[in-house]
Amino acid sequence: MTLHMTTLAGGNALSTFRAQQLQPALEAIHPKISGIAARFVHLVATDAAPTPAEHERLSALLTYGDPYTGPEDGAAILVTPRLGTLSPWASKATDIARNCGIAMRRVERITEYRISLKSGLLGRAPELTAEQLAQVAALLHDRMTESVVADRAAAAALFTELQPAPMEHVNVLGGGRAALESANTRFGLALAEDEIDYLVNAFTGLARNPTDVELMMFAQANSEHCRHKIFNAQFTIDGVAQDKSLFGMIRNTHQLAPQHTVIAYSDNASVMEGGEVERFVAKMASSADSISATSYQKSSATQHVLMKVETHNHPTAISPFPGASTGAGGEIRDEGATGRGSKPKAGLTGFTVSKLWGSTVGKPEHIASPLQIMVEGPLGGAAFNNEFGRPNLAGYFREYEQEVAGVQRGYHKPIMIAGGVGVIDAGLTTKIEFPAGSLLIQLGGPGMRIGMGGSAASSMASGTNAAELDFDSVQRGNPEIERRAQEVINHCWAQGAANPILAIHDVGAGGLSNAFPELTNDAGRGARFDLRAVPLEESGMAPKEIWSNESQERYVLAIAPESLPLFKAFCERERCPFAVIGTATEERQLVLEDTAVVAGDQKLPVDMPMNVLLGKPPKMHRDVATVQRQFAPMDLNGVPLQKAVIDVLAHPTVASKRFLITIGDRTVGGLSHRDQMVGPWQVPVADCAVTLADYKGFAGEAMSMGERTPLAAINAPASGR
Numbered sequence: 001m002t003l004h005m006t007t008l009a010g011g012n013a014l015s016t017f018r019a020q021q022l023q024p025a026l027e028a029i030h031p032k033i034s035g036i037a038a039r040f041v042h043l044v045a046t047d048a049a050p051t052p053a054e055h056e057r058l059s060a061l062l063t064y065g066d067p068y069t070g071p072e073d074g075a076a077i078l079v080t081p082r083l084g085t086l087s088p089w090a091s092k093a094t095d096i097a098r099n100c101g102i103a104m105r106r107v108e109r110i111t112e113y114r115i116s117l118k119s120g121l122l123g124r125a126p127e128l129t130a131e132q133l134a135q136v137a138a139l140l141h142d143r144m145t146e147s148v149v150a151d152r153a154a155a156a157a158l159f160t161e162l163q164p165a166p167m168e169h170v171n172v173l174g175g176g177r178a179a180l181e182s183a184n185t186r187f188g189l190a191l192a193e194d195e196i197d198y199l200v201n202a203f204t205g206l207a208r209n210p211t212d213v214e215l216m217m218f219a220q221a222n223s224e225h226c227r228h229k230i231f232n233a234q235f236t237i238d239g240v241a242q243d244k245s246l247f248g249m250i251r252n253t254h255q256l257a258p259q260h261t262v263i264a265y266s267d268n269a270s271v272m273e274g275g276e277v278e279r280f281v282a283k284m285a286s287s288a289d290s291i292s293a294t295s296y297q298k299s300s301a302t303q304h305v306l307m308k309v310e311t312h313n314h315p316t317a318i319s320p321f322p323g324a325s326t327g328a329g330g331e332i333r334d335e336g337a338t339g340r341g342s343k344p345k346a347g348l349t350g351f352t353v354s355k356l357w358g359s360t361v362g363k364p365e366h367i368a369s370p371l372q373i374m375v376e377g378p379l380g381g382a383a384f385n386n387e388f389g390r391p392n393l394a395g396y397f398r399e400y401e402q403e404v405a406g407v408q409r410g411y412h413k414p415i416m417i418a419g420g421v422g423v424i425d426a427g428l429t430t431k432i433e434f435p436a437g438s439l440l441i442q443l444g445g446p447g448m449r450i451g452m453g454g455s456a457a458s459s460m461a462s463g464t465n466a467a468e469l470d471f472d473s474v475q476r477g478n479p480e481i482e483r484r485a486q487e488v489i490n491h492c493w494a495q496g497a498a499n500p501i502l503a504i505h506d507v508g509a510g511g512l513s514n515a516f517p518e519l520t521n522d523a524g525r526g527a528r529f530d531l532r533a534v535p536l537e538e539s540g541m542a543p544k545e546i547w548s549n550e551s552q553e554r555y556v557l558a559i560a561p562e563s564l565p566l567f568k569a570f571c572e573r574e575r576c577p578f579a580v581i582g583t584a585t586e587e588r589q590l591v592l593e594d595t596a597v598v599a600g601d602q603k604l605p606v607d608m609p610m611n612v613l614l615g616k617p618p619k620m621h622r623d624v625a626t627v628q629r630q631f632a633p634m635d636l637n638g639v640p641l642q643k644a645v646i647d648v649l650a651h652p653t654v655a656s657k658r659f660l661i662t663i664g665d666r667t668v669g670g671l672s673h674r675d676q677m678v679g680p681w682q683v684p685v686a687d688c689a690v691t692l693a694d695y696k697g698f699a700g701e702a703m704s705m706g707e708r709t710p711l712a713a714i715n716a717p718a719s720g721r
């Protein structure tokens with residue numbers, strides 16, 4: 001069907017402050033550039049031309065912000081969402097328009113920049129060359145999430161629908177190990193040598209060739225990111241076999257002192273004992289298949305405290321804003337997907353980077369600079385927390401790069417850490433081992449071709465992966481959709497023992513290909529899924545992209561068939577998308593069927609025993625030797641005290657972190673007691689963050705974090721004490 005395109009010019013898209021910030025960089029490209037202005041332009045795709053009344057309503061809906069007062073002519077650069085993707089803005093705006101009764105396929109927003117140049121001596125303004133326009137465009141868009149087109153007509157390519165790409169088979173039976181090695185490189189699977197041998201043996205035993213969907217799924221589920229292979233490796237140090245892995249040493253702390261711990265190392269977050277609280281929550285009077293009389297209600301309950309911290313280093317290194325944003329979003333989902341559903345409460349964010357200025361050690365071109373990471377990354381993390389509605393109350397920032405004993409130490413690949421605390425009903429901390437026949441549901445946003453192979457890519461050394469694979473492995477965030485999904489989860493757990501959620505996991509690394517097998521394996525079940533039941537907002541996606549993309553703001557969960565009407569009612573109330581993707585089976589086999597295919601070798605993208613996917617590939621072994629280093633004694637002779645004091649106080653690790661704090665909301669939710677600011681002058685030096693357990697009492701939770709990693713360059717054990 002041919003779509004009708006309506007173009008509506010919008011308001012100003014570039015503040016005076018931002019334009020002034022861009023000016024020096026623009027003048028470096030061409031000294032005659034005198035200014036830059038930008039406006040939003042909206043493209044509306046409908047099945048038929050809008051009537052005059054519909055056009056008026058569209059115009060009213062898309063008129064917002066300050067009016068555009070810049071030039072209408074001059075050199076133009078049009079920045080669109082990345083071609084072939086649906087932007088978070090488009091998904092929200094389209095949803096709002098439809099709820100307003102406007103029939104449309106989609107509305108998309110692009111930004112039209114106009115470059116002004118000073119006139120020459122003869123009164124003629126110079127023109128920018130194609131190369132100069134490309135340099136300006138590079139300043140104005142993020143290649144991770146945006147594309148550049150020549151004019152408004154070319155932007156219509158945003159709505160082009162592509163034919164689905166076919167599934168591939170890898171000829172292991174005919175080509176043996178070499179065929180799998182080639183696929184490992186081509187798809188960026190990051191499979192180790194012993195894992196390649198494992199798969200060759202497994203599929204030789206099954207007497208068939210693996211599909212690219214199965215290989216991508218295996219790579220995500222068994223990546224370092226998901227399986228912590230180095231953390232769980234068997235170490236031999238100086239010829240002595242160690243009785244505990246690194247992870248075993250961490251677990252040992254809990255084994256020696258398990259008091260007051262409810263869950264540790266077995267769910268999406270850990271849980272410790274809480275106490276009695278007076279809840280004030282939105283609760284619905286519900287029957288088996290409907291909801292009514294929604295109201296805020298007080299009730300007494302035993303509520304435990306959950307904690308989670310994780311890193312999102314690889315995506316933040318490639319594209320800082322979306323990398324840090326989805327790092328915060330993924331950690332929030334982990335909190336919400338603990339037990340049978342829980343509630344995130346307060347967060348923390350931290351960054352470690354190399355020198356912001358003056359670094360002498362080069363980096364891969366596709367990795368952001370430390371300065372870029374610290375300008376854009378914190379904004380990304382704060383934006384997600386702000387838009388989701390969670391206060392960020394703690395964190396840290398360290399800059400470190402130094403030559404130690406002839407070795408250059410630093411963080412060109414940064415650390416981006418996201419964490420937080422939440423609450424969970426004492427009766428809902430344990431997932432139920434759901435029976436065969438249970439419905440397997442995706443809750444949240446649609447799938448798109450983003451974050452492909454993210455867990456495998458993050459497991460590879462930066463620089464060993466192709467740049468395009470690195471860019472493909474970064475996700476994009478949509479906190480508003482995640483908020484909707486969390487509200488659905490809140491309604492479910494507020495039902496107490498009648499909670500329809502039997503088990504829940506967040507969709508993160510590896511997408512559905514990791515989340516659904518994890519969900520079903522924990523219950524000791526297999527599953528059968530329908531590939532075409534997965535909601536999509538992008539055309540032309542191959543089966544492996546549908547199954548393994550890391551589109552954010554999604555959860556997978558299991559409910560009983562009889563709970564579906566009630567769950568559907570919760571989702572409709574919150575306008576949160578969901579879809580029944582499959583059914584749990586007694587047989588421990590994972591089957592993914594492509595119902596768009598009638599028959600043939602494209603019919604079953606996945607038909608794999610669970611013990612092959614999540615079995616026990618060979619355990620990693622590391623044989624290492626202790627390095628004895630000699631350090632010259634510190635000599636401070638000749639170092640002026642005044643300069644030393646100023647250098648220390650001005651060091652980013654020591655200096656004020658106010659710029660990382662004031663970008664975030666610290667009071668949303670109404671339960672923040674102590675944030676980062678202290679005293680009458682609100683100096684950001686708090687030792688910990690404190691939240692209240694409820695709106696009535698004086699009990700609460702405290703969280704704090706600290707690190708001193710540079711000490712590890714001299715004395716590793718001392719850095720952890």
